[in-house]
Structure formats: structure tokens, C-alpha cells
Amino acid sequence: MKFTTSLSIVVLGLSCLCLTVSRAAVSETSVNHKFPGKTFTASSDSPAQNSTIVYASCSLENEQALSADCELVAETLLPDDQSQGQMCRVKLGGGPDEREHILIESLQVVWLARRRALVGWLATASQTGQANQYVLRGLIVDMPSCRQRETPNFVNAFSGHERRYAVTQRGFNVLYSGPDLHLATVAFDDAGRRSDYYSLARGPKDLGTLESKFFPIEGGNGGFLLLQSDFNADVQVSVVAPNATKKTLAEYKEAYGYNKPGVDYTVGSTAHQRIGYCVHSHERKTHCAQHDLRGKQLSQTVLPFDYNIYGTAMHNLPEGGFLLLTTRCDEATFMATKCDLDNLPKDNEAEIQRIVEKGSSHEITKVDAEGRIVGSFRAPRFQCGLTAHLVRAQFYEQQDGNGGQCLVVVCQSKYEGFEGLRAKRICFDDRDFVPQ
Structure with a gap:
């Protein structure tokens, strides 16, 4: 470098x-x-x-x-x-x-x-x-x-x-x-x-917010998509206008969390003048929707795969639809926070090695404007290692005129004696x- x-x-x-x-x-x-x-x-x-x-x-x-x-x-x-x-x-x-x-x-x-x-x-x-x-x-x-x-x-x-x-x-x-x-x-x-x-100001139906995510709406009008969760891991999806008025778009009970805030299991995108979001529920299903800037729903879908969206990414596509990065965990680690193998016995080196090499994968899925899955593929391994976790992920569009996209992921680790990135x-x- x-x-x-x-x-x-x-x-x-x-x-x-x-x-x-x-x-x-x-x-x-x-x-x-x-x-x-x-x-x-x-x-x-x-x-x-x-x-x-x-x-x-x-x-x-x-x-x-x-x-x-x-x-x-x-x-x-x-x-x-x-x-x-x-x-x-x-x-x-x-x-x-x-x-x-x-x-x-x-x-x-x-x-x-x-x-x-x-x-x-x-x-x-x-x-x-x-x-x-x-x-x-x-x-x-x-x-x-x-x-x-x-x-x-x-x-x-x-x-x-x-x-x-x-x-x-x-x-x-x-x-x-x-x-x-x-x-x-x-x-x-x-x-x-x-x-x-x-x-x-909190309204009568607003959550007692534990955690929040927000995504400014492209175009610079001052509004943003707001994802909130409370201590029950319930999730509320809203769009906030420049004058601070808030319109609720959707609510989900018990977003998949296992003692983690429900907002950690949500992703959003405000690219291309649309509002998109996905929520991974306790039913181990991923609920996704897209709206226009006035809040009108354009599409809604439940993705039928049992993938985790913890700490991952979503991106609205110019022609409608979206890209979604998901993480599929081995059953032995599905209960573990961030699929980082914390629930595995540390003395079982063979099992740990199997999980590291084959037990989890990262999938990139393309969904069209009607909410149908166009296709997906397994992304190259991020090589975050046993003690690392995925902390950042973001899609962007290539500017070469060929219609391709890129995904940038960043993992951070703590080891004895040093930190890794x-x-x-x-x-x-x-x-x-x-x-x-």
C-alpha cells in the first residue's frame, strides 16, 4: 500500500x-x-x-x-x-x-x-x-x-x-x-x-427507544429513514420529514436479537429517491419493503431463506428493487452473537476449524421492483477469523458505465497483544x- x-x-x-x-x-x-x-x-x-x-x-x-x-x-x-x-x-x-x-x-x-x-x-x-x-x-x-x-x-x-x-x-x-x-x-x-x-417528541405509540439507526434521504431535503427498537426488540420503521414530523411505515415484533437490540437486525437504504428496509424477525425470516418519499409502499416481500442480516447492508437499485447482503450461520453458531462461534467449546479444534471453513457464508441477493428474487451468489469469504466481527458493510455503484456494483466490508478483531483491521x-x- x-x-x-x-x-x-x-x-x-x-x-x-x-x-x-x-x-x-x-x-x-x-x-x-x-x-x-x-x-x-x-x-x-x-x-x-x-x-x-x-x-x-x-x-x-x-x-x-x-x-x-x-x-x-x-x-x-x-x-x-x-x-x-x-x-x-x-x-x-x-x-x-x-x-x-x-x-x-x-x-x-x-x-x-x-x-x-x-x-x-x-x-x-x-x-x-x-x-x-x-x-x-x-x-x-x-x-x-x-x-x-x-x-x-x-x-x-x-x-x-x-x-x-x-x-x-x-x-x-x-x-x-x-x-x-x-x-x-x-x-x-x-x-x-x-x-x-x-x-x-415522542408520540403515544412511539417506542421507548433503546437503539436507533437513521439514513438521510438522498437529494438533500433533510428527511431521513429512522429504524428504532426497544427493550423487547420490537422495531418501528418511520420516515422523518425536514420539519421533524414522523410517519410510521411499519412495525415488527421481536426482531431476531437474542439479548441484542432489535435494530441490530435491520438494514436500510435511501438511495435513488426511495426508502427501503429489511428486518430479520424472530421467525427467522427477513421482511423487506420499499416506499416512495411520501411513504407509499411500492413493494413488500418476505425472503424465504433463513439468513441473518446482522451488521450487513442493503442498497436500492436505480431500476427498482435492491441488493441485500446476508450472513448464513452454521446451526452450531446460529445462537451466537454475530455468528462468531462464541457458543462453541473452545477445546474442540476440529469443530471450530470446520465451522470457520464451511459453516457460514455471505450471500448477495438481488430483488426486483416487484419483490421477486432475481438471483444470488455466495460472496468471497471475508476472512474475518474466529475472534473478528463484521462491523461495516456498504454497497455502491461502479461509475464505469457497465452497471456493476461493489461491496466494501470492514472487520475488526481484538487479539492478545494487538488489534486487527x-x-x-x-x-x-x-x-x-x-x-x-
Whole structure:
């Protein structure tokens, strides 16, 4: 991998392994990085259209956690086993008037427009003396110049760890849980200037939200798709208009969770001026639908396969219909969170090896505008390993005029002595789908 930077930086333990496997039209590029064990690594959940992944590796300067040193990397996965990245060194916190303690595990990275990256984190202000009161901080970094500026007046009096970032054409939005589980959203431009704020008042039928996902509607009108779940893993699907009014599109009972929030078993897409979503229910079926921007239902389908959609991806297609990435787990691991083999006896090496090699697979399915399955194919293995989990996945369309798509997946792992990050780009077209 080729790196460029405007600073003199040495990265410890950074390595790259690139390989390509081809079948039909499928092509893939993989990278594999290792970081020292005392660091905390976070990657962006929104790869850019040019297959750029962004990640930061940070370490606290001292036990008081008043500041952290980070290496921020924007790496583009290219054809022909190539990748190219820019790297910047950034510092979180540590200002002369700041006595905030950084929650390093709250680190998040977002890839913005105009080759800018946002590093966001939570901090506790020691002078407040209030439990569970946080401030949400952000640092915007230009790549590759490494020019950086902290966002002023980001979000104060933050009442919980839960927050989501979403990239817009003009910058980014933050959706976070306010007092009494109310949801609030703040919009910023890509220079960190605050441009809009509103709170979603809870209606009589709204869930006591435990977790949320949101997807800004393409076109920049300010609305977004909202997926919410409560402590019973019930899921509510809504579309929120720019004036903060909310229209419920669907409700599902007991989204498949096994002690995980139901929203983790949902995916959504707002590409191409449509609202699409899928929910994996406790019946081990996947319910999907698409709506227009006014909320009118265009299609609805129940996919008849017993696949998991935990942490995966969906993408509306220009001609209607959608792509869906699913994970099929071996029965021995189906109850395990993220299909990561946690339920298997660790002393049964032969069984573990069998499951790792053959027990789970990742499928890419194409569904047409009427909700019919056009075809699917088994994606190349992500090679996340026994202790890794799929943390990011996103489809995008190739800009070569041939109608193909790509999928970018990122896995993170924790090993004894180091952290690992793997990324893979898989590109394909209609020749790869096997008819159902």
C-alpha cells in the first residue's frame, strides 16, 4: 500500500496483504492491518464512492485520559490488488482549558465529502459531577493536507452513549438520545459549522427507544429513514420529514436479537429517491419493503431463506428493487452473537476449524421492483477469523458505465497483544447472480 502525508509519521505494526480471486465477473481486493494492543481502532461505517475506508488508531497519553494521540488513515481500495492511502496524526482533547476525560471506546470515524474526515468521541467533564453526562466532541481533518479543526459547540449535555452519524451532501448529521430517551438530530456542514437542530417528541405509540439507526434521504431535503427498537426488540420503521414530523411505515415484533437490540437486525437504504428496509424477525425470516418519499409502499416481500442480516447492508437499485447482503450461520453458531462461534467449546479444534471453513457464508441477493428474487451468489469469504466481527458493510455503484456494483466490508478483531483491521472490496455484475 502506498501512503502519502504532509507530516513525518512512523506507523508501527502496519502491514498490507493484497490478493485477488476471480470467478465470473467477481473481483476482490483485501487489506490486512495490525495495531499495537494498547491502541483503540475505529473505522468509518460509510465508505466513499471510490472505495475509501477511513480508520483511526488512538492511544491515551496517560491514565487520566485527558488527551489521546491518533493516526488517521484514509485508504482507497483499487483494482489490480492495489490500495493507496493518506495518513495524518491528530490529537484529541488536551486543550489548556479542558479537563475532560476521553472515553476512548466511544471513538468513531466518518468519511465526509471533499476528502474530509470526522473523528468523534465522547468525554466526561469532571466539573459537572453528574453521572452519565457527556459532551460529544468532533475533529474535522482535511486529507491529505492534515489541516484540522475541532468543531465548536458540538453537542453538550449528552445523556447516553448512543449516537449515529450519517453523511449528507453538505456535511453530516448526528442522531443521539436526549433526556427521557427523546431523539435529537443536529446537522453540520463539512467545516463543522452547526446548521440545524431539532428534537423528535415522542408520540403515544412511539417506542421507548433503546437503539436507533437513521439514513438521510438522498437529494438533500433533510428527511431521513429512522429504524428504532426497544427493550423487547420490537422495531418501528418511520420516515422523518425536514420539519421533524414522523410517519410510521411499519412495525415488527421481536426482531431476531437474542439479548441484542432489535435494530441490530435491520438494514436500510435511501438511495435513488426511495426508502427501503429489511428486518430479520424472530421467525427467522427477513421482511423487506420499499416506499416512495411520501411513504407509499411500492413493494413488500418476505425472503424465504433463513439468513441473518446482522451488521450487513442493503442498497436500492436505480431500476427498482435492491441488493441485500446476508450472513448464513452454521446451526452450531446460529445462537451466537454475530455468528462468531462464541457458543462453541473452545477445546474442540476440529469443530471450530470446520465451522470457520464451511459453516457460514455471505450471500448477495438481488430483488426486483416487484419483490421477486432475481438471483444470488455466495460472496468471497471475508476472512474475518474466529475472534473478528463484521462491523461495516456498504454497497455502491461502479461509475464505469457497465452497471456493476461493489461491496466494501470492514472487520475488526481484538487479539492478545494487538488489534486487527481487515477490509475487502468485492465487485460484481449481473453475470454473477444465480437465478432462483
